[in-house]
Amino acid sequence: MDETRKRSHTYGDEELPPPIERIPVLRWLKENLFSSWLNAILTIVFTVFIVVLLFGLAKWALGARWEVIPANLKLLLVGTYPLEDMWRIWTTLYLISFLVGSAGGSRGGLMRQISMTIAIVSVVLAILPLALTTRGWILGMGASTGIGFLLGHFGKRLRRYKHIEIGLWVLSLPVTIMLVNGISGILPVVAGRNSWGLMLNVIGAVVGIALSFPIGILLALGRRSELPAIRLVCTAYIEIIRGVPLITLLFMASIMLQLLLPSNVRPDLLIRAMMTITAFEAAYMAENVRGGLQAIPKGQYEAANAVGLNKLLTTTLIIMPQALRLVIPAIVGQFISLFMDTTLFGFIAILELLHISRSVMGNVQWRGTIFELYVFIGVVFWLACYSMSYISRRIEKSLGVGER
Amino acid sequence: MAKKVASSHSIPFWRDIRVLRVIAQVIFLALIAAGIWWLFNNLQYNLQTSGLKIGFRFLTNTAGFPISEGLHYSPTDVNGYAFFVGIVNTLKVSVIGIVIATILGVIIGISRLSSNWLVKKIAGFYVEVIRNIPLLVQLFFWYFAVMLTALPLVKNSIHLPGAIYLTRRGVYMPWAIPTDSFGTWAWYILGGLIVGAGVYMFRRTQLKRAERPGFPIIWAGTVFLLILAAGWFITPGNPLKLSVPVLNRFNFTGGLSLSTSFTALLLGLSVYTAAFIAEIVRAGIQAISKGQTEAASAVGLSKVQILRLVILPQALRVIIPPLASQYLNLTKNSSLAILIGYYDLMNVGTTIFNQTGRAVEMILLIMASYLTMSLLTSLAMNYYNKRMKLVER
Numbered sequence: 047m048d049e050t051r052k053r054s055h056t057y058g059d060e061e062l063p064p065p066i067e068r069i070p071v072l073r074w075l076k077e078n079l080f081s082s083w084l085n086a087i088l089t090i091v092f093t094v095f096i097v098v099l100l101f102g103l104a105k106w107a108l109g110a111r112w113e114v115i116p117a118n119l120k121l122l123l124v125g126t127y128p129l130e131d132m133w134r135i136w137t138t139l140y141l142i143s144f145l146v147g148s149a150g151g152s153r154g155g156l157m158r159q160i161s162m163t164i165a166i167v168s169v170v171l172a173i174l175p176l177a178l179t180t181r182g183w184i185l186g187m188g189a190s191t192g193i194g195f196l197l198g199h200f201g202k203r204l205r206r207y208k209h210i211e212i213g214l215w216v217l218s219l220p221v222t223i224m225l226v227n228g229i230s231g232i233l234p235v236v237a238g239r240n241s242w243g244l245m246l247n248v249i250g251a252v253v254g255i256a257l258s259f260p261i262g263i264l265l266a267l268g269r270r271s272e273l274p275a276i277r278l279v280c281t282a283y284i285e286i287i288r289g290v291p292l293i294t295l296l297f298m299a300s301i302m303l304q305l306l307l308p309s310n311v312r313p314d315l316l317i318r319a320m321m322t323i324t325a326f327e328a329a330y331m332a333e334n335v336r337g338g339l340q341a342i343p344k345g346q347y348e349a350a351n352a353v354g355l356n357k358l359l360t361t362t363l364i365i366m367p368q369a370l371r372l373v374i375p376a377i378v379g380q381f382i383s384l385f386m387d388t389t390l391f392g393f394i395a396i397l398e399l400l401h402i403s404r405s406v407m408g409n410v411q412w413r414g415t416i417f418e419l420y421v422f423i424g425v426v427f428w429l430a431c432y433s434m435s436y437i438s439r440r441i442e443k444s445l446g447v448g449e450r
Numbered sequence: 451m452a453k454k455v456a457s458s459h460s461i462p463f464w465r466d467i468r469v470l471r472v473i474a475q476v477i478f479l480a481l482i483a484a485g486i487w488w489l490f491n492n493l494q495y496n497l498q499t500s501g502l503k504i505g506f507r508f509l510t511n512t513a514g515f516p517i518s519e520g521l522h523y524s525p526t527d528v529n530g531y532a533f534f535v536g537i538v539n540t541l542k543v544s545v546i547g548i549v550i551a552t553i554l555g556v557i558i559g560i561s562r563l564s565s566n567w568l569v570k571k572i573a574g575f576y577v578e579v580i581r582n583i584p585l586l587v588q589l590f591f592w593y594f595a596v597m598l599t600a601l602p603l604v605k606n607s608i609h610l611p612g613a614i615y616l617t618r619r620g621v622y623m624p625w626a627i628p629t630d631s632f633g634t635w636a637w638y639i640l641g642g643l644i645v646g647a648g649v650y651m652f653r654r655t656q657l658k659r660a661e662r663p664g665f666p667i668i669w670a671g672t673v674f675l676l677i678l679a680a681g682w683f684i685t686p687g688n689p690l691k692l693s694v695p696v697l698n699r700f701n702f703t704g705g706l707s708l709s710t711s712f713t714a715l716l717l718g719l720s721v722y723t724a725a726f727i728a729e730i731v732r733a734g735i736q737a738i739s740k741g742q743t744e745a746a747s748a749v750g751l752s753k754v755q756i757l758r759l760v761i762l763p764q765a766l767r768v769i770i771p772p773l774a775s776q777y778l779n780l781t782k783n784s785s786l787a788i789l790i791g792y793y794d795l796m797n798v799g800t801t802i803f804n805q806t807g808r809a810v811e812m813i814l815l816i817m818a819s820y821l822t823m824s825l826l827t828s829l830a831m832n833y834y835n836k837r838m839k840l841v842e843r
C-alpha cells in the first residue's frame with residue numbers, strides 16, 4: 047500500500063478522483079439485478095411473483111376477520127387463567143422487566159438495548175385499542191423497566207450490586223412459578239393449569255432449559271470421563287434420547303410414567319410433561335456443553351494442574367467458566383427450538399397456544415377464522431424466535447465465537 | 451528392589467488411584483442398577499395390580515382397526531402387521547420428503563449466494579421465516595387451513611395442467627400402472643441395473659488408471675436406459691399403462707391419490723427441512739475459499755471441471771454430515787403425523803396401545819424403531835467420515 051503510494055509520488059502520476067456517479071440507483075440496479083440475461087429474467091419473474099403474492103395477501107388481509115384476535119386474546123395468551131388472579135401474571139412480568147431494566151442500567155450493551163425495547167414496545171402496545179385496565183397494566187411494565195434501569199444505573203457503583211442482581215435472577219424462576227401457580231399456605235393454587243395458552247409454552251421452555259442445564263453439564267462431564275462405566279452410561283443416555291422423537295417421550299410420560307413410580311406418587315400431567323422436557327433437553331444440553339469443553343485447549347488443563355489444582359477445582363474454576371461462555375449462543379439456539387417444541391404439549395392434552403386456538407376455531411361464532419388464527423400464532427412464534435436468534439447472534443459476535 | 455516393594459506397600463488401597471477408580475465405577479453402576487431395579491419393581495407391582503403381564507403375544511392378535519394408508523391391510527390382520535404398515539408409511543413419507551427437501555434446499559441454498567439481489571433476499575426471507583415458526587404450527591396450517599378449508603370440494607376441484615386435481619379429499623394425479631407384461635419387463639430392469647453397475651465400475655477403474663478419477667454416471671445411466679428401452683420394445687404389450695384420474699359421481703377413480711394428511715405432512719416436512727438444508731448448502735459452498743477456484747482456473751480447468759473436480763468434492767465433505775442429521779430429523783419429525791391423522795408408526799403404535807392397553811411393550815417397540823433408524827444413519831455417517839478422512843490424509 048505504502049509502496050504504491052510512494053511510487054506514484056515519485057513518478058509524479060496524478061491520482062484521478064473517482065468518477066462521479068450520475069445516477070447511482072441505476073448503477074445499483076444494473077449491478078445487482080440486471081448483471082446478465084439470466085439475472086434480468088429472474089428479476090422480472092420474481093418481481094411479478096412478489097407483486098401478485100403481495101396483492102393477494104393484501105386483499106385477503108383487508109377482508110379478514112381480525113376481530114377474532116382481540117376478542118380471544120386473553121384465551122390465547124393465558125388460557126383459562128382466572129381474571130381475578132391476573133394481577134399475579136402482571137406482577138411476574140413487572141418483576142422480570144424490572145430485572146431486565148436493572149441489568150440494562152448496570153451493564154449497558156445488549157441488555158440496555160433489550161430493556162429499551164421492552165419500554166418502547168410497552169408504550170406502543172398501550173396505544174392499541176385494548177381494554178383500559180389492560181393498557182394500564184402494560185404501561186406499568188414500561189414503568190417498572192424504567193425504574194429498574196435507573197436503579198441499575200446508579201446502583202452499579204455500589205459494591206456487589208451485580209452479584210445481588212445475579213442472585214435475584216436465580217431467585218426469579220421459583221418466585222415466578224410460585225406467583226403464577228400459587229403455593230399452598232401462602233397464595234391459593236390456581237386451578238386448570240393444563241390450559242394456559244401461550245403462558246405454558248413460555249413456562250415449559252424456561253423450566254426445561256433451567257432444569258436441564260445442571261443435568262446437561264453433569265452428562266457432558268460424564269461423557270468425557272476417564273472412567274469407562276460412567277462414560278458408557280452417559281453416552282448411552284444421550285444417544286438414546288437424541289435418537290427418538292420428543293413425542294414418543296411425551297407419550298411415555300402420559301401413559302407409562304405412572305407405571306414406573308410407586309402407586310402413591312402420581313405427579314400431575316403438567317409436572318410429568320416438565321420432567322419429560324427436562325430429560326429430553328438434558329441430552330441436547332450435554333452435547334452443547336461438550337462442544338464447549340472440546341474447544342478448551344489442553345494447555346488450560348495442564349496449566350491448572352501445574353498450579354496444583356485438583357480435578358474438581360480445575361473443572362469448576364478453570365474449564366467450566368470458559369466452556370460455558372462459549373456455548374451461550376448454542377444454548378439460546380436450544381432454547382428457541384425448545385420453545386417451538388412446546389407446541390407438542392397439545393399431544394398429551396396440555397392446551398398451549400397452538401392447541402387452545404383450536405377451541406376458538408371450533409366456536410360457531412368464529413367459524414372460518416382459521417387462517418387469521420394460524421397467521422397470528424405464526425407471527426407470535428416468529429417474533430419471539432427471530433428476536434431471540436438476533437440476540438444470540440449479537441452475543442456470538444461479542445464473544446467472538448465465530449471468528450477464530 | 452526391596453525399596454520398591456516397600457513403597458508399593460506404603461500406599462494404602464484407599465489412596466491408590468487404580469483402586470479408587472474401580473470403586474467409583476462400581477458405586478456408580480450400583481446406583482444406576484438400584485434405580486433401574488426400583489423402577490422395574492414399581493412397574494411389576496403396578497402391572498400386577500392391574501392384572502397385566504409384559505409380553506409380546508398380543509402382536510399376533512387381530513388388530514381390528516382400519517388403516518387407510520399404505521400397504522394392503524385389512525382390520526382382520528394382526529397387530530404386528532399393522533405396526534409394520536406404520537413403519538412402511540413412516541419410511542414412505544420420510545424418503546419422499548427427503549428427496550423434495552433436498553431439491554428445494556439446494557436450490558434455495560444456492561439462491562442465497564446468487565449475484566441477483568432480489569433472488570438472494572427472497573431465499574433469505576424463506577429461510578428466516580420457515581426456521582422460526584414451529585413445525586407443528588406449519589403442519590396444522592397445511593392440514594387444517596389449506597387442505598381441509600381452503601381447497602374446494604371434489605365436484606369443483608382445482609384442476610392443474612397434467613390432469614392433477616386438488617380437492618378437500620386429497621390430491622389426484624396420473625400414474626403409471628403395471629400391466630400383465632410388467633413381470634417380464636422387470637427382468638430387463640434388473641439386468642439393466644447389473645450391466646449399468648458393471649459399466650460404472652469398468653469406466654471408473656479405467657479413469658483411475660488414466661489418473662483422472664471421476665464418477666461416470668452418464669455412461670452407466672445411458673447403458674441402463676438403453677436396456678430399459680430395448681426391453682420395452684421386445685416385451686409384448688406395454689408393461690406400464692398410464693392411468694388418469696376421472697371424476698365419478700362421488701370421487702375420483704384411477705391414477706394416484708394422495709390423502710390429505712399425507713400431502714400436508716409431506717409439504718410441511720419438506721418445506722421446513724428445506725430451510726435447514728439451504729443453510730447447510732450455503733455454509734458448505736462458502737467454506738471453500740476463493741483461492742481454490744482461482745488456482746483451479748490458473749491450472750487451466752474449465753468451469754464445469756472446477757465445479758466437478760475442485761468445489762463439489764470439498765463442499766460435499768462439509769455438507770454431507772449435517773445433511774444426514776437433517777434427514778434423520780425429518781424422519782423423527784414425521785412422528786408429528788399422529789397429530790394430523792397420518793398412519794405412521796407412532797400413530798399405529800398408539801392405536802394398538804389404545805386397543806390392547808400394552809403401554810410398555812408399544813413404547814419399547816416405537817422407540818426401538820426410531821433408534822434403529824438413527825443407528826443405521828449414524829453407522830452410515832461414520833463409514834462416510836472414515837472414508838473421507840482417508841482421502842484427505
